[in-house]
Amino acid sequence: MNWKNTIDRYGSLSIAMHWLMLLLLVAVYVCINLREWFPRGSDLREGLKMWHFMLGLAVFVLVFLRMAIRWFGVSPRIQPEPVLWQKRLAGLMHLALYIFMVAMPLLGWLSLSAAGKPIPFFGLQLPALLGVDKTLADSLKEIHETIGTIGYYLIGMHAAAALFHHYVARDNTLLRMLPRRNRLA
Numbered sequence: 001m002n003w004k005n006t007i008d009r010y011g012s013l014s015i016a017m018h019w020l021m022l023l024l025l026v027a028v029y030v031c032i033n034l035r036e037w038f039p040r041g042s043d044l045r046e047g048l049k050m051w052h053f054m055l056g057l058a059v060f061v062l063v064f065l066r067m068a069i070r071w072f073g074v075s076p077r078i079q080p081e082p083v084l085w086q087k088r089l090a091g092l093m094h095l096a097l098y099i100f101m102v103a104m105p106l107l108g109w110l111s112l113s114a115a116g117k118p119i120p121f122f123g124l125q126l127p128a129l130l131g132v133d134k135t136l137a138d139s140l141k142e143i144h145e146t147i148g149t150i151g152y153y154l155i156g157m158h159a160a161a162a163l164f165h166h167y168v169a170r171d172n173t174l175l176r177m178l179p180r181r182n183r184l185a
């Protein structure tokens with residue numbers, strides 16, 4: 001399978017990145033939600049938060065590769081071709097998802113910086129992006145959490161649209177994003 005996108009299908013790199021990012025985002029959400037189960041200051045709670053930060057930052061690194069693939073390569077066409085408003089809506093949704101994947105880790109990084117807390121990244125300590133300012137840290141955290149909640153809806157609508165295309169419109173939207181073996185099944 002070609003690693004690059006062609007006019008007819010996503011390449012292996014886009015497919016691998018898409019599903020890897022889904023796994024990363026699920027892990028990011030699971031870690032931060034599970035932390036509530038453990039007492040403040042406990043190792044498990046702090047460990048879950050650390051994984052939330054590190055996996056979220058991994059999303060930040062990888063999303064730039066994905067955006068380069070999207071904007072410097074071709075996007076495969078859907079067959080049969082959807083109506084114009086559906087294509088525009090899909091384009092807007094993809095843009096929103098890319099903004100989400102850039103903004104969320106960045107807001108998290110900014111919020112930890114303003115709180116004067118360390119920013120771990122797989123054995124490294126990333127630099128603070130801002131000076132310490134507790135009020136700003138709280139506002140950034142609040143924005144991060146609000147957009148985090150919006151993320152559930154964005155991802156849910158995006159996945160529902162993929163299922164709609166597959167089962168109702170019966171076009172190749174979803175099949176283009178699956179590895180070849182499944183596509184032929």
Ligand code: HEM
Binds near residue numbers: 028053055056108
């Ligand atoms: C795509 C990436 C990310 C998503 C979807 C995400 C999502 C979330 C969500 C939904 C919450 C709120 C949980 C709740 O309301 O209980 C949260 C909290 C938080 N996130 Fe993220 N996050 C991401 C990346 C990051 C990164 C990269 C950092 C820091 C480097 C970070 C730092 C934080 C902090 C400090 C909190 C508050 C934790 C607490 O007060 O216990 N996040 N995040």
Ligand code: HEM
Binds near residue numbers: 098101155
């Ligand atoms: C169960 C979950 C998911 C399903 C079933 C799914 C399905 C799909 C499908 C079928 C496409 C191709 C659509 C098209 O070309 O018009 C696609 C593209 C895309 N998906 Fe997902 N997706 C899921 C989760 C996610 C998540 C969690 C994100 C990120 C937050 C995401 C971000 C994207 C983006 C940005 C594209 C556009 C790719 C490009 O640049 O061409 N998806 N998805």
